[in-house]
Structure formats: C-alpha cells, structure tokens
Amino acid sequence: MSEAALSGAADRSVAATETILHGYLVSASIFLTLAAVPFMGFLGPEGFILPLVTRMMILALAAIALDLILGHGGLVSFGHAAFVGLGAYAAAIMVTEGVTEVWAILAVVLLVTAMFALVTGYVCLRTSGVYFIMITLAFGQMVFFAASSLSAYGGDDGLTLWDNASLFGTGWLADDRGLFYVTLAVLVACFLLVQSIVASRFGRVLRAARENERRTASLGVDVFRVRLAAYLISGMLAGVAGILLTCQAEFVSPAAMAWQRSGELIFMVVLGGMATRNGALIGAIAFVALEHILSDLTHDWKLIFGPLLIVIVVYSRGGLAALLRRITGGAVRV
Amino acid sequence: MKSYLSGVTLSAVLAVTAGLAGPAAAEPVKVGMIVTLSGPPAALGKQSRDGFQLALDKLGGKLGGQETQFIVEDDELKPDVAIAKANSLVEREQVDFVVGTIFSNMLQAIFKPVVTSETFLISPNAGPSTFAGKACNPFFFSTSYQNNQNFELLGKYAEEQGFKNVFMMAPNYQAGKDSITGFKANYSGGIADEIYTPLGHNDFSAEIAKMSAANPDALFTFMPGGMGVRFVKQFRAAGLGDKMAFLSAFTVDETTLPAQQDDAIGFFGAGNWAPNLDTPGNAEFVAAFEAKYGYVPGTYAMQAYDTAMLLDSAIAKVDGDLSDKDAVRDAIRVADFTSLRGDFKFNKNHYPIQDFYLLKVAKRADGKFQTEIEQKVFDDQGDSFASECGMTW
Amino acid sequence: MSATLVLVQILNGLQLGILLFLIAAGLTLVFGVMGFINLAHGVQYMVGAYFAVAFYGLTGNFLAAMLLALASALALGLALEFLVFRHLYDRDHLDQVLATFGVILFLNQATTVIWGPAPLIIPQPEFLSGSIPLVGGLLYPVYRLTIIAAGLAVAALLWFIVTRTRLGMLVRAGASNPDMVSALGVDVRRLFMIVFGFGAMLAGFAGVLAAPIFSVEPGMGDNMLIVAFVVIIVGGIGSIRGSFIAALLIGLVDTLGRSMMTDILKLFMEPSAANQIGPAIASMLIYVLMAAILFFRPTGLFSVGRAA
Secondary structure, three states, rough: OOOHHHHHHHHOOOOOHHHHHHHHHHHHHHHHHHHHHHHHHHHOOOOHHHHHHHHHHHHHHHHHHHHHHHHOOOOOOHHHHHHHHHHHHHHHHHOOOOOOOOHHHHHHHHHHHHHHHHHHHHOOOOOOHHHHHHHHHHHHHHHHHHHOOOOOOHHHHEEEOOOOOEEEEEEEHHOOHHHHHHHHHHHHHHHHHHHHHHHOHHHHHHHHHOOOOHHHHHHOOHHHHHHHHHHHHHHHHHHHHHHHHHHHHHOOHHHHHHHHHHHHHHHHHHHHHOOOOOHHHHHHHHHHHHHHHHHHHHOHHHHHOOOOOOHHHHOOOOOOHHHHHHHOOOOOOO | OOOHHHHHHHHHHHHHHHHHHHHHHOOOOEEEEEEEOOOHHHHHHHHHHHHHHHHHHHOOOOOEEEEEEEEEOOOOOOHHHHHHHHHHHHHOOOOOOEEHHHHHHHHHHHHHHHHHOOOEEEOOOOOOHHHOOOOOOOOOOOOOOOOOHHHHHHHHHHOOOOOOEEEEEEEHHHHHHHHHHHHHHHHHOEEEEEEEEEEOOOOOHHHHHHHHOOOOOOOEEEEOOHHHHHHHHHHHOOOOOOOOOEEOOOOOOOOHHHHOOOHHHHEEEOOOOOOOOOOOOOHHHHHHHHHHOOOOOOOHHHHHHHHHHHHHHHHHHHHOOOHHHHHHHHHHHOOOOOOOOOOEOOOOOOOEEEEEEEHHHEEEOOOOEEEEEEEEEEEEEEOHHHOOOOOOO | OOHHHHHHHHHHHHHHHHHHHHHHHHHHHHHHHOOOOOOOHHHHHHHHHHHHHHHHHOOOHHHHHHHHHHHHHHHHHHHHHHHHHHOOOOOOOOHHHHHHHHHHHHHHHHHHHHOOOOOOOOOOOOOOOOOOOOOOHHHEHHHHHHHHHHHHHHHHHHHHHHHOHHHHHHHHHHHHHHHHHHHOOOOOHHHHHHHHHHHHHHHHHHHHHHHOOOEEEEOOOHHHHHHHHHHHHHOOOOHHHHHHHHHHHHHHHHHHHHHHHHHHHHHHHOHHHHHHHHHHHHHHHHHHHHHHHHHHOOOOOOOOOOOO
C-alpha cells in the first residue's frame, strides 16, 4: 500500500510544518509552566500544591495513553482505569512485599498490563463502536471486583503503604519535589513517545482504520493487529501512570479502577479534544483543576460542574482545544 | 505530677511571653474535619458535623478558651478526594487537629499524610482494626470504638441467649468480613448460613428467601446506610420480622430510622450510647441537638460532640500552646472531660475503654424513632487489638 | 438448596429483570432510533422514585402519587430533551456521553439539595401489602408479584405499539434506517421527542415501582444505568424484544449467581475460600456473560441491523 493512499484515506490532522511547530510550542509552554510550579509560592504551600499537580500530571499521562486508542484509534475504552489500577496495585503489592526498586516494579507492571491487554484486547477488538465500549467496561468491572476481594491487600478498604518505592535506591519518589519532577519527566517522555507513534506510519494506519476500516483492510493492512498493538501500548502506558499514582498517594484502593474513573478519563480526553496534540493534556489539567477549584467553593460544586460540562460540549465542538483555537482566532493551534 | 505541673507553668510562661512579643498569640486553634457529605452516606457525616458544631457553640466558639476556626471538608467517599482534602487541611490550612473520618476506607486513605505531618488525627467514627494493633500511632486517637466491638457484643448476647442457629449476613468488604469474625469471637452456637452481599446491594430478596428457608433463631447482620434501609423494609415485608431475633450493628440507627420507621421497631442494635442513656448532660445534649437541627442525634453526633469536648479539655490543659506535640498528646490521653456516654478513658492504643449496650429500636411519644438502651453487655471494655500496640504511656 | 427456594430466586430474578427492562426499553429506543447515548437515563429512574416520594407526601395515596410522578417524569424528560439533548443529536457519541454525564452530576446533587442525602421511603400500598404462600410454605410478597405483572403488562403494551401501530412502524424503521425515514418526510424531531418522553416515563415508572422496596437516595440510578446498558448491549441495540429477553436473562443470572455461587463453590473448595471469592465472582457474572455473548455475537443477541 502506498503512503499517499493512506494519508489520503484518513489523515485529517496532517498539517503544515508551521502548525506542528505551533502545537509543540503549546506543549512546551505547558511543560515549562508545570516545571516552574514548585517555584510559584502564590499557588499555596508546597506540601499542598505539589501533590495536587503531581496527581494532575499522572491523570494527564493516563489520558494521553487513552487518547492513543480513543482519539486516534476510534476505540472508546470504558475500562482504562483497570490498567491504571493494575499498575497501582502491582506497585503497591511489590512495595508491601519489600521490593521497592522502581525499575523492578516497572518491569512487572509492563508485563502484567501487556498480558492483560493482549487477553482482553483479543476479545474486545472483535467488536466495535458501542459494543467495544461495553465489553471494555466488562473487563474493567471484573478487575475492580477482583481487587475488592483481595483481602490480603486491604480488600475494599484499600492498602496504605508504609514504604515508598525507590529510584536507584534513592528516596526521590518519597519526596514531594522528587516525585513531582520524576512524574513530569515521565509525562514528557510518554507524551513524546505517543507523538512519535501518532506521526509514524503505524499512527496513520491506525487513523485510517478509524475512518474506514474496510478500505484500510483492502490495502493489505491487518487492522486487528494494528489495533491490538495500539491497545497494548496504551494499556502499558496507563500502567505506568498507575505506578506513579501509588507513589503519590502511598495508598491504593479498588476505587482507582471503578467505572466512574474510566469515565473520567474519557471525559478528560473529550473535554480537551480528541486526537489533537495537546487535547488530552489540557483536558486532564482542566478537569482536575475545575474539580478542585469548584469543590473549594462549595460542597454542592456538582451543581456548577454538571451544567458547565454541558455548556462546554454544546458550545465547543472538539473540546477545549477547538475552543482555544476559536477564541484566539486560530493563533493558538493545539 | 510535678513534671506535669512544671510543664504547664513553663508553657504558660511561654504563652505570656509570646503574647507580649506580638499578635502571633491571637492565632486561633484550627480544627479541620473530613467527613462524608456527598451521596447517601452524607447523613452520617452531617451528624458528625452538627455534633461538633453544637459542642463548639456551647463552648462559645472556643476550644480550651482559644478562639477556634472549624473547617469542614467533604471526602465524597472517594479515597483520592480524601487524600487531597487531607493535604489541603494539613499543608495549606495548617490545622492543629484533623477530625475524621466516618468510613474506614477514608481513614485508611488520609491516615499517612496526616500523621506523618505530625498533626493529630482524631477519628469521630471510623475504627478499623488496622490502627488499633501494630500500626497504632502516637498521632492518632479514636473517640468512637474499634469496629469489632459492636459485633463482639452481639455475639456475646447471642451466646447468653442460648441461640443454637444464627444466620449471618454482611456486605462483601473488609468491615463486613470483620463483622462476622467479630460476632463469632464470643458465639459458639451453630451457623445456619454465612452470606456476603455486594456493597450497595439493592434487592435482598434472594437472601431473604434463604433466611426464610433456614428458619434460624436469630439473624446477625451488618448493613450500614441505605443497604440497611432496603434490607429492613424487605425483611419486614417478607414477614420475617417476628420469626427470628434481629441482631444488627450500624443497620438500625438514628441515621436510617427516619426511613425505616415502624419496620424497624423491636430490632436490636449495638453501641456505646443511645439518646436515652442516663448520663449527666445527655438529655440536655439530645434536646439541644434536636432543637437546633431538627432530627434525632445518633452515635455519630455524640462521638463528634465528645471529640470537641476532648479537644477542649486538652487545649485547656496546655493553655492553648499546641507547639509542644508531646504535651498535647499527654493532655489528650488524660481524656479529662465528661463524656456523654459515661465512662471514658483511653486504652494504650488510643482507642476508648467504655461500656457497650444492646440497643432496641422504639417509637417515641412524639412519633420520632430512636434506639434505646436494652441492657449493658460490656463494662469498661477495651478492644482486642490493643495488646499488639507497641505504644507505652 | 430446595426446589422451592430455587423457585423463589427465579421469581426474584424475574422481578429484577422487569425493573431492568423498564429502564432498558427507553434506553434502547433512544439509542436505536436516535443514535443517542443518554447516560442521564438512570437519573430519570431516580427522579421517578423521588417524585413518587414527594407526591405521596402530598396526597397520601400511592396510585395518585404514581400518576403524578409519571406525568412529572414525562415533563422532566421533555424539558431535558428541549434544553440539552436536542442540541446533541447530530454530535459524536462521546459529546453526548460527556453532556449527559453533566446532567447526572447536576440532578444527583440537586436531589441531595432538595430532599437531603438520607435514604427516603414510601410505604407499600395497603392493598398490595402482605405475602402469599407459595408451594412449600414459603411466603412471597404480593407487591413483588405486582411488579412482575405490571412489567409484563408494559412489555405487552410496548409489543403492541411497536408491531401494530403506525408509530411503532416508524420507530422500527427509525431504528434500522433513520435516514430513510427522514427522507420519506416523517417529522423526525417529533418522533424523537415522543420516543424520548416515553422512554423517560418508563424509567420513571420503574423508579416509582422500586420506591417502596428499595430506598430512595441520590445516585440510586447510577448502578442501574450500567446494568441497563449491559442489558441493551446483550439484547442488541434498538431491539425491544432483545432488551426484554436480555433483561430477564441478566436479572436471573445476577440473582441466581448471588444466591448460589458461594454454595456451588463450596462443593469443591474450602468454605472460607468459597466465601472469599464466591461473592466476587457473583458480582462479575453479568459482565462475564456480556463479554462471552459479545465474543460470539459481536452485536448482541437480537441485532436490529444498525451498526452502532
């Protein structure tokens, strides 16, 4: 199959070099702002703001992972919190059992999430559309109930970690600032990884299959295998977010993989703008920030948050990314 | 005693010096509360908040003679929200005390961030075994009970009644499993069946059919919140209310009775207090609470009220100087306040030693429902995990 | 486990299935005909129950409360259609999911603010209270039998409307080929509104029926919504017949699984281990069932032919 046929078939987001630079400029400014957060005293005491922003970045990582299959693959996974939860639980259990080196944890988490992705992906990817949504939900629920019955590791109550994971034997991951920068580094690395996947031939095939599965298949592409590979990568990245979540909260509970959390991840991506360069990133940050600011305002913050979501959806086709572009008259392309 | 006195003198001197030094001494005492105020279990959190507020009002807005700022946060029954709120209280608000939570899993979530910041954490309700034994902590106190005690009490009562065949049912989560273990600790009779339902279970018809078929002497159950409301209604509707003794913990209480109403009359509960308990000040507390908030206080409200009174006594003892954590801890340990439940002192694991009662649901003359003391089962009882706690004092 | 006990569990399963069907029927029509994913459908179930509580408080009569609650549920459904959903029909499914999630957040919180967080109840209607003996001397509540009967009646009515009336013909045509229906000059907007209002009212009806046996509390619709989605997926989107069969299947599997799974496991493992994993497996059962059905029939049992 020719490259031209592929991009012709699908790629809506192919853009001039100028726009690509534009998009990366936005990403760079987001990451630089994040890097400066520890020096912005006006945001609040460090012990308060760093864990909050760290959590924001972890969810952004999970959202970016999800966007790979949701936005670019057109596969709406309603069970992605299961991958985050698997990563979180594997990390927590290993730390509890005395294995604290994060590289060992990473190896195990990648293996576990990869296996889970292969098994569930093999079943889920036979379906599509809303059936795919529901079957991924089904697997997510199974993992949720399995974790709830793990009474040796806290069951429903969850598990408090008295130790934290270590990086090369150092205590960086237990330190607010250390974990903050490690998380930021992982976020940037995963962001770039996903960008390069999306821009590669593989990414174009994935998008082509989203637009027209039959045509893509007729070009000699094994759509199932391409999607499975994307699902696998997405799941493993979400697992990495899970490790960081455990390090940040020093606590895991099945709530981390409830269907509500899977839903929130979808909302973050949709809110930010699917299959855009910075949409998932912006969506996650906006979602967590809004939630936090509004709940500081009033206990009944959902009375505001709910209608706000509706208004954003109704008035911004394509999420915050599109909204930003329109407000700035196209000056900011995200 | 002498060193204690000199401690007081010293801190008094320090306080005076600080007072002379500038307005810094006017800094109010800050108490942050984290309870569940969203979703159906919000009724429990509301009781805690109102109970604490009532005590604060009675004390003229002051704890231990110090102006007090009381900040209430909602954990939404989500662990990550609870952690964020705890962080906000400890790091941003710099509170002196965190009072929370209602549920064990929320306590589990906020425990580490609060105690590692060396802020005192006082649970007005949640009492998991986790922090009563090996993981007991110098910065953690509970003014409630250890969860298992209520279940153990019911087991003891069943044993005393000579029940031969008890049907047990609990939700499938840690506290649910603890409830059955706790019941069995003192009960040696037969077990008709032991079933676990999903958390948040709606329809108990399958379980009720089993109960009906098993025809036991008694049912032991632990169905907190909305589950208890649904279960009691369905149990009564199935006509089983008169066929077996209904022994329960956290299933029929002042938070669920407004919905259960007549269906729960005569059912047994367990606890460290009831609105009609005859102790000094209790009748006044109940009357004042109902006058202000318009509903019957439950044990959640009482424990929060007691928590405020405990803090009041401790802060007074250190003359408002909360900087010396050891002194504050010693002052809390003394528990020099009049608890609405009568006898109260701290065990070495910082959980209370107190009396426990079998409670029975009754309709009051004014048409409202409440639990009433049926009989005392445990006298000055500590929990069974205290021996594993390494703290000495 | 005796035969009578199994019979009781089957009745219980049917009753759960009926409630699920009432919720799923509206959901599958709205989804099938309009291609609209309405997460707020579960909230309409909750609101139906709350309306029943409110009107029972005013009238003291269950039937009057039910009629008023149904009218209000219909009105609320139409209001939501007008205010929110109408603007989303031509949107991506995910936009619909996000916006209707906003509706859930708002209405859940609004009910908490209006009626308080504590669970509420209404008593069972006097003439339906009590139990009747079944074979083997087991008692079964009359009210639950009434739910089953009422659900079957609604199912029959739906069957009649869908297969025997012009409206039903349009709905069926809309579910399998909406563009064609619109091209033939049918006022699709009006059709959508009717289907939508009717679906909202059915969910409200389920809420009213459930109010006397379940507790009425904020968020009570959320878990029902997820299970209702399982039902319409298993049944095949847009198929009323599929939803009916799937609802009963899911109701039975869930109820029987919960009551028997631990006992079955005890046959070949330690009782303590069975108590440990039995309930977890029972909770997973409907999801395992859905995954298995989708594995063999990727568009559900009774696919209407519109690929979602």
